[in-house]
Amino acid sequence: MFKVGEFSKVAQVSARLLRHYDEVGVFAPAHTDATTGYRYYTAEQLPRLNQILALRDLGLSLEQIRNMLSESITNEEIRGMLRLQKAQLEQSISEQAFRLQLVETRLRYLEQQPASPLYDIALKTLPAQPFLSLRETVPMFTAGSILFMIHQAMPRHQFKQRGACTALFYGDNFDDQVCDWEVGFLMPDDALKTVTLSDGRELHLRILPPENQMVSTIYSGRWLGLHLGYSTLGEWIAQHGYQIKGIGREVFHQLHPPEHGENNVTEIQFPVEKIAV
Amino acid sequence: MFKVGEFSKVAQVSARLLRHYDEVGVFAPAHTDATTGYRYYTAEQLPRLNQILALRDLGLSLEQIRNMLSESITNEEIRGMLRLQKAQLEQSISEQAFRLQLVETRLRYLEQQPASPLYDIALKTLPAQPFLSLRETVPMFTAGSILFMIHQAMPRHQFKQRGACTALFYGDNFDDQVCDWEVGFLMPDDALKTVTLSDGRELHLRILPPENQMVSTIYSGRWLGLHLGYSTLGEWIAQHGYQIKGIGREVFHQLHPPEHGENNVTEIQFPVEKIAV
DNA sequence: CTTGACTTTAACGCTGCGTCAAGGTTTATG
DNA sequence: CATAAACCTTGACGCAGCGTTAAAGTCAAG
Incomplete structure (x- = not known):
């Protein structure tokens, strides 16, 4: 019979760990003195403890371990748990590897250029959202202006605009002088189906499908500099082994008339x- | 000016996150109403928030992020932090990969054999420890017996035996009929230098060097079955890309006279x- | 003015123990 | 045998980054 301190030494673990495992029910001492509360362990318990530590080394939670060690568990269930753990580890590794890639990219850039241009690119997931919009072909870099005009021409009292002014661009050659835009507003779920502008054009409601991987960057200032954002995003996408999968968007968080474009x-x-490897 | 809810929507984060970031000082609203406590954000803050989220995606802690965004930080310091993060990620990945390997091995075994023999192998780190011992060449599988005899022949009142009875085996052919053993007791730091047994033999104190990677398994029962433990350990070592680096040990946690060997x-x-890859 | 939609601060929850702290037990020593 | 040193007990906070109620104050629309 060992007391916690002795047993912790032969087992090479801390006494706190033994108490904790007793508390959560994964490993109880062979005997507990009812009056003093002292825990007494035996050498015969060592293999069991070693089992538990080995399972812990697999990354399993104490609760999972307790389940695996219960009498009433089938071999098949154990295999299921291990397969689950395997899948989780694989996912965790790929996430970490991705982070690592991000860090490495950033380090390379910092060593090339003192000022870091590539600073605020993030991955997002967007849910499906209603979109009240209008599609038109207009000169490049003027989607914001159209939106601004629409914003003006809109009978504003007819709807509460909750989402942001947004534009989708179709066509994939960004060097062209014109572009095919769909401009409008992200809306709440209970939005109107159609809105007629004061100049007669109509906005129609449709559901934008969800996107589970969007890269995004935010640019402040006049749209003349907006191509910097595009080139930075393009570099990032290439650097990290991604490719563009669908239709890009611009979201106008702060939309001013042309003469105040700097804001x-x-x-x-x-x-x-991800491009398949 | 957006209130938290609005700003959380345009930024695609939760309001709780914004409050938390305000609380810990990584991202404060542009304005806070002194009387109501309401937080007000502006669209111009979006790039900053995006920066923070991007840094978070690298796996940096909020404290690190706060430091990186402070004005008074040099480019060199930033690179240092990133290199550190890179190193930590690499280590984390290799740890996870190792766990994954453990899980895979276990799955393979479970699919071959319903009863899992390879159940309680763990990696340990041992500190340097004083060792009061005696070296002899004796028949295989009898180190425990010697220890038992020594235990009997020892003038027990002379020392407080705190550690376990331990044996080190020299020579690397385990199939041989004799083996070169060093048997003795792990001791506390203030142990006696020499102890003379009743049969005249002497135990001497020396310091066992620390070992930072020990694989260990625990076997219950008569020593006749002990080879099972050895073969299991040997398989495990090979399976996981390790090799034996030094002198193996047996630790007798429960040592009985030969007639009660089953305990x-x-x-x-x-x-x-690790074998270099 | 009344809702209802939002906001605030406060606090627990989660994981697996490390780390005191206050107060009993056991054991070694004088 | 008394007493101190060494060990044991339960209890509780801490960590990282928010998610998630909960109670109570604000604001905007009708």
Whole structure:
């Protein structure tokens, strides 16, 4: 019969760990003195403890371990738990590897250029959202202006605009002088189906599908500089083994008339997917 | 000016996150109403928040992020932090990969054999420890018996035996009929230098060097079955890309006279190292 | 003015123990 | 045998990053 301190030494673990395992019910002492509460362990318990430590080394939680060690568990259930753990470890590793790639990219850039341009690119997941919009072909880099005009021409009392002004661009050659835009507003679920502008054009409601991987960057200032955002995003996407998967968006978080363009805040988003390795 | 709820929507984060970031000082709202406590954010803050989220995606802690965003930080310091993070990620990945390997091995075994023999193998780190011992060449599988005899022949009042009875085996052919053993007791730091047994033999004190990677398994029962432990350990070591690096040990946690050998509890330990890949 | 939609601060929860702290037990020593 | 040293007990906080109620104050629409 060992007391916790002795047993912790032969087992090479801390006494606190033994108490904790007793408390949560994964490993109880062979005997507990009813009056003093002292825990007494025996050498015969060592293999069991070693089992538990080995399972812990697999990354299993104490609760999972308790289940695995219960009498009434089938071999098949154990295998199921291990397969689950395997899958989780694989996912965790790929996440960590991705982070590592991000860090490495950033380090390379910092060593090339003192000022870091590639600073605020994030991955997001977007849910499906109603979108009240209008599709038109207009000169490049003017989607915001159209939105601004629409914003003006809109009978504003007819709806409560909750989401942001957003534009989707179709067509994949960004060097062209014109572009095919769908401009409008992200809406709450109970939005109107159609809105007629004061100049007669109509906005129609549709559901934008969810996107589970969007890269996004935010650009502050006049739209003349917006191409910097695009090139940075493009570099990032290539650097990290992604490719563009669908239709890009601009979100106008702060939309001013052309003469105050320096205060604009514009977000650029692209849905992406990993290139198969 | 957005209130938290609105800002959380345009930024695609939860309101709780914004409050938390305010609380810990990584991202404060542009304005806070002094009387109501309401937080008000502006669109111009979006790039900053995106920066923070991007840094978070690297796996940095909020405290690190706060430091990186402070004005008074040099480019060199930032690179240092990133290099540190890179190193930590690499280590974390290799740990996870190792766990994964453990899980896979276990799954393979479970699919071959319903009863899992390879159940309680753990990696340990041992500190340097004083060892009061005696070296002899004796028949295989009898180290425990010697220890038992020594135990009897020892003038027990002379020392407080705190550690376990332990044996080290020299020579690397385990199939041989004799083996070179060093048997003795792990001792506390203030132990006696020499002890003379009643049969005239002497135990001498020396310091066992620390081992930072020991594989260990615990076997219960008569020593006749002990080879099972050895073979299991050997398989495990090979399976996981390790090799034996030094002198193996047996630790006798429960040492009985030969006629009660079925109650013995014996641990087998080998120092190992990863084979370079 | 009344809702209802939002906001605030406060606090627990989660994981697996490490780390005191206050107060009994056991054991070694004088 | 008295007493101190060494060990044991339960209890509780801490950590990281928010998610999740909960109670109570604000704000905007009708």
